[in-house]
Amino acid sequence: xxxxxxxxxxxxxxxxxxxxxxxxxxxxxxxxxxxxxxxxxxxxxxxxxxxxxxxxxxxxxxxxxxxxxxxxxxxxxxxxxxxxxxxxxxxxxxxxxxxxxxxxxxxxxxxxxxxxxxxxxxxxxxxxxxxxxxxxxxxxxxxxxxxxxxxxxxxxxxxxxxxxxxxxxxxxxxxxxxxxxxxxxxxxxxxxxxxxxxxxxxxxxxxxxxxxxxxxxxxxxxxxxxxx
Numbered sequence: 709x710x711x712x713x714x715x716x717x718x719x720x721x722x723x724x725x726x727x728x729x730x731x732x733x734x735x736x737x738x739x740x741x742x743x744x745x746x747x748x749x750x751x752x753x754x755x756x757x758x759x760x761x762x763x764x765x766x767x768x769x770x771x772x773x774x775x776x777x778x779x780x781x782x783x784x785x786x787x788x789x790x791x792x793x794x795x796x797x798x799x800x801x802x803x804x805x806x807x808x809x810x811x812x813x814x815x816x817x818x819x820x821x822x823x824x825x826x827x828x829x830x831x832x833x834x835x836x837x838x839x840x841x842x843x844x845x846x847x848x849x850x851x852x853x854x855x856x857x858x859x860x861x862x863x864x865x866x867x868x869x870x871x872x873x874x875x876x877x878x879x880x881x882x883x884x885x886x887x888x889x890x891x892x893x894x895x896x897x898x899x900x901x902x903x904x905x906x907x908x909x910x911x912x913x914x915x916x917x918x919x920x921x922x923x924x925x926x927x928x929x930x931x932x933x934x935x936x
Contacts, residue, residue, distance in 0.1 A: 717831055720865050721824045727869035728817040735809065746807040749797055750814025757793040758822075761785045783905055787898030791879065795890045798883045805884055805934065812880040816873040823869075864916045871919035875900065878926035885933045896926075 735742060761782075768781045794815070801807040879897065882889045900922060907915040 717827055719863075720827055723863070723866040724820045724824055724869055727866055727873060728813065728820060730870070731813055731816075731873055735813070740806055740809055743807070743810055746801055746810035747814035747817075749800065750811040750816075751818035752814075753793050753797040753811070754790075754815045754818045754822075757790040760789040760793065764789075779905070780902065783901050784898045786901050787894040787896070791883075791890050791893040791897055794880060794893075795883050795887055798880060798887070803884050803887075805881070808880045808884045809877065812876040813873065815880070816869070816876045819872065819876075820869055864912055867916045867920060871916070871923040874923035874927045875919075878923065878930040881927070881930035881934055885930065 732742065764785050765782055768778050771778065771781075797811060798808060801811060875897075879893050882893060900919070904915055904919055907918060
C-alpha cells in the first residue's frame with residue numbers, strides 16, 4: 709500500500725466513523741435516550757439484509773448477460789431485501805418511534821464499518837492483477853467506492869454517510885407511519901442506489917448533492933407524515 713493511499717484510507721475511515729457520533733450528539737440534543745437493544749437490532753437487520761442478497765448475487769453471476777446488467781440487478785436487490793427486513797425489525801420493536809430512530813442509526817452505523825472494510829479491500833486489490841482480484845475489484849468499484857477514494861473525494865465521505873443515514877431514518881420512520889409503505893420503499897430505495905452508482909462514475913460532487921437533497925426530502929417527508 710502506497711503512503712498516499714494509506715493517508716486517503718485513514719482520512720476516509722475517520723470521516724466515516726465521525727458520522728454516527730454526529731447523529732448520537734443530535735439525538736442527545738433532542739433528548740432521544742440511547743438504548744443498545746434497538747441499535748444492535750438495527751445492525752443485525754442490515755447484516756441479515758446483506759446475507760439475503762448473497763444467494764441472488766450468485767444466481768445473477770451465472771446469468772449470460774453483460775456485466776453492467778449484472779451490476780444493475782445486484783444493486784436493484786437492495787430495495788426489496790433491505791426494506792422487507794427493515795419492516796420485520798420495525799414490527800419487532802412495536803412500531804415505536806424512538807426505537808425506530810435508534811434502529812435506523814444502528815443500521816447506518818454497521819454500514820459505515822462495511823464501507824471501510826470495502827475501502828481497505830479495494831486499496832489492497834489495486835496492486836493485484838490476478839483474475840479473482842480483478843473481479844473483486846470490479847464489484848467494489850461498480851458501487852462507486854473507487855471514485856470515492858480518489859483525490860479530494862474522501863472529504864465527501866462524511867456527506868455521503870450523513871445522506872445515507874438520513875435515508876435509513878426516513879425509510880424506517882415511514883414504516884412506523886404505515887407498514888404498507890414498504891412496497892413504495894422498495895422501489896425508491898433501489899432507484900436511489902441505481903442512480904447514485906450511475907452518477908458517481910461521472911461526478912462524485914453531483915452524486916453527493918443528489919443524495920443529500922434526496923435524503924433530506926425523504927427524512928423531512930417521513931417526519932411530517934409521522935407528526936401530522
